[in-house]
Amino acid sequence: MSRRLAFLTAAALGLAALAGPGMAGAAETPWQNAKGASARLVTAVDGTGTLGEIPAGLHIRLEPHWKTYWRSPGDAGLPPALDWAGSTNLGTATLAYPAPHRFQLFGLETYGYETEVVFPLTLPVAQPGQAQHLALAATVLVCSDICIPANFSFTLDLPAGAATPDPAAANLIDRYANAVPADGSAAGLAFGTVAASTAGPNGGLRIEATAREPFETPDIFVEGAPGDAFAAPRITTSEGGRKLVAEIDRIQAAADPPAALAGSPLVLTLVDGPRSVEAEATVGAAVAAAPDAAAWLSILGVALLGGLILNLMPCVLPVLSLKLLSIIKLGGVEAGGRTPRRQRLGLLATAAGILASFLVLAAGAVGLKAAGASVGWGLQFQEPVFLAAMAVIVTLFGCNLLGLFEITLPGRAMDAAARASGTGRPEKDGLAGPFLTGAFATLLATPCSAPFVGTALGFALSRGPFEIGTIFAALGIGMALPYLLIAAVPGLARLLPRPGRWMVWVKAVMGLALFGTAAWLLSVLAVQVPPAAAALVAAVLVAIGLVLWLRRRGGVAIRRTGTVAAVGLALAAVLLPLRFDRSDAATPQAASAIPWTRFDRAAIPGLVREGKVVFVDVTADWCLTCKVNKLLVIERDPVAATLGTAGMVPMLADWTNPDPAIADYLAAHGRYGIPFNAVYGPGAPDGILLPELLSTETVLDALKQARGASS
Template identity: 30%
Template sequence: MFLKNLLVLTSAAILFAPAIGHTEPVVKDGTPRYVETDLIPEFNSITEGQPLHLAITQKHTPGWHTYWKNPGDSGETTSIEWTLPKDFKAGDIIYPAPETQPTGPLVNFGFGHDETLLTSVDVPKVIADDHVTLTAKISWLVCHDVCVPEMKEITLNLPVIKDGTAPVANQPEIFTAARAAIPVPKPWQGMLEEQNQALTIKFQLDEDGQKMLAGAKDFFFFPEEWGIILNAESQNIRVENNQLIVELRRDTRPLSDIQTLNAVLTFVSEKGDKESVALSIPVTAKAVTAPVAVPPTSTTPPEPTSFVQAIFLALLGGLILNLMPCVFPVLSLKALSLVKMSEKEQKHANLHGLLYTAGILVCFGSIAGLLIALQMAGQQIGWGFQLQNPIVILLLSYLLFTMALNLSGFFEIKSGPLANIGHKLASKHGYKGTFFTGVLATIVATPCTAPFMATAMGYALTQPPYVALTVFMALGLGLALPYLMLCFIPALRKSLPKPGAWMETFRQFMSFPLFASVAWLIWVYAQQVDGGYGTILGLSGLILIAFGIWIARHEPRRQPWKTGIHALSISSIILAFMIAGFSHTDATQTKAEKESSVPHISFSTTEMDTLIAGNDPIFVDMTASWCITCQVNERVAIYTDATQSLFKQKNVQYVVGDWTNQNPEITAYLNHYGRNGVPLYVFYGGRDATTGQRPEPKILPQLLTSGLIADVINGEE
């Protein structure tokens, strides 16, 4: 289950909460457990074709809790790994209504009392055997001031009823109570709206709902999906005018990630009974893309109040786009190519202007149409949405890199749609190239956003499709307008410098804004694809592009070398595109990466034996990714500059044991110190130079501060 590390980072206050003493675990089957779990079938036998319902009973040691299907700000839900006969299929776990489990500034969702979960197994209509064996490996995380992963494997051997005999119920009171605790589904129609980092849900109550919620209090809304709301923020839930109104603070996960928001609402009825209902709200495109009001500032253009104003702002934004480093080289070279045109060639100039504009408008229309269609389908995207895909980013960097190499004189494009960059456009054979140069200008403009564009685009995307497309076309027209005016107005062309050798120098100079744009795109790509790994991938792709072009320039005249060079050039280009094709977004940072910035030694028994045999002091940190206390301690106490400087000054060897996954050596180490969970912090003082002995190891508290670590290392505690 997903552990919300960002919320963990804000949890330093937990370190100053009073520590709660350990409650001894229950020893069951020779294994200490904080949750006593059992798996009970509803009947003592299996009937062919009838599902088998099962209860998972969990008895908690006082003060300890387990987790709901959405564990909240941290934790991990209960899971079952089944081993079933052929054609048997396991169902989902059905949970009772959860409770909030506050942990410092965080709020988790789970159970701190004895609870019963339900599940089922679908049984085939024909079973060959007289008995069936079902094995369930049940895993859960139980937490107090530490978190302990627990597991129990349970095997059921049940007879199969084939003669129509009625099955015998097994502890029916458990199933009756468990079903009564399941939230009651309600068909209340809901409407969801997101605005200003707030989520408002309004349910229209039917007559039964009005009676149920009359006089109710102590409401709490539990979403089944993580990351939708800030769990620790207060919830404003009330009944008004036959409506249930739920006002929540939004978290960072986009609503577009889910199609339906399922949730449980708990409350105390007018009679004082604790009750719960299950609710479901479709996440519509309107809910996802609800406009967010932005407080006006002196630098923010006024929000368009009319269609005409939106068109004006779009034109202005398109004009300014021409000054962006991605676009300016294309425009300037296209403009300079008009220098040699005489007044007698005005018709050719006009046609070039129209074709360049057509290329821009066609490309803008295609991007805008796709954007509008995706938004109507419920996607939360905006201008430049394609740049959220690392494949597009890398391909765009390839394109700009190739253009920059061409402008710098590294190679010449003698034919194709790019042939007219920096070349004469007067011939009729250049018309097709002019159209595609307009397309190219639009493509290279997509990473840029000019002033006034955001206001125009924001207006467009709240309007009907035909209005939105018109505004986008105005933006494209603004981008095309400077070149269009040069083509249609001879006097403007006369104001351009006279042709000469300086044009080649200027052409080469224009490659540098494109190289700068490539550097920026590679940086963006590295943010999307795993940091330094993404940088290596992106640069490797650029090297392959350059190599493929370079080797093609050195084409021999004789076979078979000519074919071999062709194949090598094409292979380099294909390999570069394969790098782009296999790119995938990875915005998260792995634990290993987080730790890489802090010098440490990975725990192993051999490594510990070597260190203990030495003279240096040792600080052992037994941690896990799913351990909330571990993560907080690391960030506010261990990874701080003060602690790391102290480690360096005292030559303390920092050893990290990661128990995120099972590790027998770490388990044995924990058991040696009487622990069966993390965190565990142990400090071994340095060897005394006179006696040659180490002092006894010191076990630190499970809630740390930098000062406490310093006191232990300096011998003050």
């Protein structure tokens, strides 16, 4: 269309030269004003003459900080809407879109124009040589702090006389018509291979393009199925800047689960300064985007360190009791003459339990991604059945530490363990216990994201199965490092206290600590289901303890009956939440000196433009690290006092229950676990991301930086 307009305007200029001075100019309407914008309708000629089409333009001028939108506006906005009803001698009018600009703010991406734009129009003359009456009602959405539909109404008459051109109007229309993306031959741009990619939680694209002259500031806009949305491209160039490869994540899918991109049609627009090209493409088969060796070594190191730090996080504190008793037992056994080989086997079994659990989590993440579901670290704690099951397991571990029952392996399993260990007492020294301890430690480590864990998870969960499996394995190895270290150097066990009667008291204390963990799990459950349901689960757990106590004191028949009853009660506790509707759960109203508001991602840009500072806290009742951050930093002065001052907007994003808006917000920042905190303000409109473990100085510095010049 731009070539046709260029030809028409060139012809108009030629007629102007032949006509000489003194001829009339272009037809145009007066400027009409609306909030944020003014507009007019202008044509390159003031009569129809013998033209079959009239070159024209919808000319819009925008006030500072206001913008309007392209045909695909991005995360927000609407394209212009034109109504030609009331026009005469007009065929089907068409509107073209000059190459857009990308606007990025607060994780939202929109495409459009600022300052000034002319939308080129082609106005067919139904009966050439006859007068044409134009009646246009145009609605153009313009946005700054707020979005307002600007309504304009134009009428313009082109008489049947000579099509006298106006060079200024023709040049204006032609300049924007030439900015409409075409096939790229004149600009020297061309698309190459377009293939699906495993990048991003919803898949992505890998696009190649070439340029006759080196690329300078390239950008690519992707238009796919309605509902699909794509992030800004990650572009690398080669061959002296004449070839580019763009990796583009799909951040929102049209369907749930997302349909495969391979085989789907797209419209691609590549813009590089004044140059642009537009092309239709069909996505090829998926390819995996592999990072380079340096990136791999870096991210593997981050994952190992993050896994190691998990041992020190509040989320893992309840299970440290099991670790402590296991290691103390090893030290005492060594003093009693047990061989180092047996010690190593127990420690390696615990490490294997940790690693196996991480690999199971990796397999689950891969499966969820393939099914199009949300993936993240600790999301299982949003499920009431999982919480009830964990409460049952923790209660059973506590009862075991108190001596109410022993976990033994049956029959052939005990014989196999005896052969592996070289001892005739497999029921006491089997490897199942240490293995389950490692697995249990991993389960309780998943509610919270330790330092470096969030970085590693963000890398893994945005990529394919291989990357997910490798990074999760590295996290598991990192968490298992203390066990592996003692297994490699058995002499370290001698540094621990010798076993004695004091261990009986320690076991009792640790058992009570595990019961406290069960109470915490039930408190989280009470937020997701009606409190009465959580209370009923708690009653069943108490009943399990009583049954195990009676079983311990009874004969063979009572022990068998007690075992069946305990198993039945455990199953009942796990299944009870299924009988209750999550929507009936009570919404907790935690007392706080901070005036928290509900998280609203879309409101952040307007608040920042008003000069306010927004502090976002993504938290959950099941995230113990979040609780520690609140207790030690956020809810204490001077941070709490600062968040309560005028101009501060603290936003609370509660992720205790599933919330797609919060999940999308985290994914937009490459995060898949919590805690997550960010600060926005005039001095940091794109946000300042804070570390997982907060300090008073870190938060106050971020708030000060976000204030900018007003601080």
